[in-house]
Amino acid sequence: MSRASTPVIDPVELTRDLIRIPSVTPADEGAMGVLERHLTALGFHCRRLAFEGPGGEGVHARIENLYARRGTASPNLCFAGHTDVVPTGPSEQWSSQPFTAEVKDGVLYGRGAVDMKGGIAAWVAAVSQVIAEGEPEGSLSFLITGDEEGPALHGTKRVVETLAAEGEVIDACVVGEPSSSQHLGDMIKVGRRGSLNTWITVTGKQGHVAYPERAANPAPVIARLMSRLNDHVLDDGYEGFPPSNLEITTIDIGNPATNIIPAEAKARLNIRFNPSHTGDGLIDWLNREAGAIQGETGLQITLDHLCSGEAFLTEPGVFVAAVQDAVEAVAGRRPEASTTGGTSDARFIRALCPVLELGLVGQTMHQIDERVPTAELETLTAVYRRVIETVFERL
Numbered sequence: 235m236s237r238a239s240t241p242v243i244d245p246v247e248l249t250r251d252l253i254r255i256p257s258v259t260p261a262d263e264g265a266m267g268v269l270e271r272h273l274t275a276l277g278f279h280c281r282r283l284a285f286e287g288p289g290g291e292g293v294h295a296r297i298e299n300l301y302a303r304r305g306t307a308s309p310n311l312c313f314a315g316h317t318d319v320v321p322t323g324p325s326e327q328w329s330s331q332p333f334t335a336e337v338k339d340g341v342l343y344g345r346g347a348v349d350m351k352g353g354i355a356a357w358v359a360a361v362s363q364v365i366a367e368g369e370p371e372g373s374l375s376f377l378i379t380g381d382e383e384g385p386a387l388h389g390t391k392r393v394v395e396t397l398a399a400e401g402e403v404i405d406a407c408v409v410g411e412p413s414s415s416q417h418l419g420d421m422i423k424v425g426r427r428g429s430l431n432t433w434i435t436v437t438g439k440q441g442h443v444a445y446p447e448r449a450a451n452p453a454p455v456i457a458r459l460m461s462r463l464n465d466h467v468l469d470d471g472y473e474g475f476p477p478s479n480l481e482i483t484t485i486d487i488g489n490p491a492t493n494i495i496p497a498e499a500k501a502r503l504n505i506r507f508n509p510s511h512t513g514d515g516l517i518d519w520l521n522r523e524a525g526a527i528q529g530e531t532g533l534q535i536t537l538d539h540l541c542s543g544e545a546f547l548t549e550p551g552v553f554v555a556a557v558q559d560a561v562e563a564v565a566g567r568r569p570e571a572s573t574t575g576g577t578s579d580a581r582f583i584r585a586l587c588p589v590l591e592l593g594l595v596g597q598t599m600h601q602i603d604e605r606v607p608t609a610e611l612e613t614l615t616a617v618y619r620r621v622i623e624t625v626f627e628r629l
């Protein structure tokens with residue numbers, strides 16, 4: 235690939251091209267193909283990784299993913315993102331149609347503008363500029379999924395498993411999620427709390443309230459268990475994270491009668507946890523507590539758990555500092571390294587390498603009139619370019 239033949243890509247036009255494809259999760263509609271064509275022209279070796287299986291609500295899904303790499307030298311700096319978008323909501327409430335990618339007064343409207351077709355386009359544009367300057371001192375790669383906004387079962391998780399099994403080395407990864415809070419570059423995300431949901435069922439025996447000896451009431455048993463779980467202090471926090479928190483989200487018996495002891499009581503809880511815990515460790519604790527109450531009361535207690543992501547933290551170090559320095563040099567502000575927010579695909583990538591999130595201002599993500607000033611796409615491109623250069627200098 236000679237330098238003269240590689241195109242320099244306009245981030246605004248590429249964002250618009252991507253927005254015009256209605257890739258509402260899990261549909262691809264050709265979004266991955268647009269990226270693949272651009273990356274191939276830039277000298278990337280592109281691999282489509284399609285995975286299928288039960289998706290949201292058990293409906294069979296086939297998900298398009300892409301891993302593209304340019305060069306074999308190390309370090310290998312990866313950009314991760316997703317081409318799928320959330321549904322538009324009522325399109326008549328939009329100022330312009332969500333998939334026409336209209337620019338009005340310097341602002342680009344459309345579903346995916348900030349989350350995160352704009353971020354993908356900016357990194358592609360930055361890469362095209364870096365390559366136009368000369369051969370980079372390392373490899374560049376893209377890990378793009380079409381399954382981030384949905385159940386995320388056949389996307390980044392499976393691509394990461396495939397790459398790990400093949401021994402592919404990625405040295406650092408930037409996820410292009412809209413991490414900025416108020417102004418471009420004011421925040422990067424360097425970790426996330428983990429999340430565990432637990433469903434609890436206490437089984438008793440129905441009977442007349444006047445004859446409690448003939449029944450077994452699950453209501454006081456679930457009350458005792460929930461109270462004990464709620465009173466337990468999980469930890470005092472972890473470097474950069476608030477204390478882990480257990481929240482009881484519902485307690486249900488739904489007994490309409492005044493003279494019946496109910497047969498069953500259900501409850502549900504969510505734990506947002508910092509890196510002082512693992513999902514399995516918390517599940518063991520919950521099972522032990524339930525087992526103890528079951529022993530005390532004789533009523534059967536069953537628990538079902540779903541850990542949707544482990545907590546992680548990318549420790550301060552060369553990579554995080556390089557990104558912070560690059561952002562500060564271009565955007566004029568040093569980003570706060572934050573661990574706030576929900577989960578992202580960074581939770582899967584952490585198994586491969588240090589990972590952080592850096593992208594546009596997230597204010598309008600998932601909303602009606604999702605939008606981005608075109609000037610911000612240009613600035614993000616300059617930020618990303620500087621990130622690539624700085625990481626290649628220091629890693």
Ligand SMILES: [Zn+2]
Binds near residue numbers: 349411
């Ligand atoms: Zn996103």
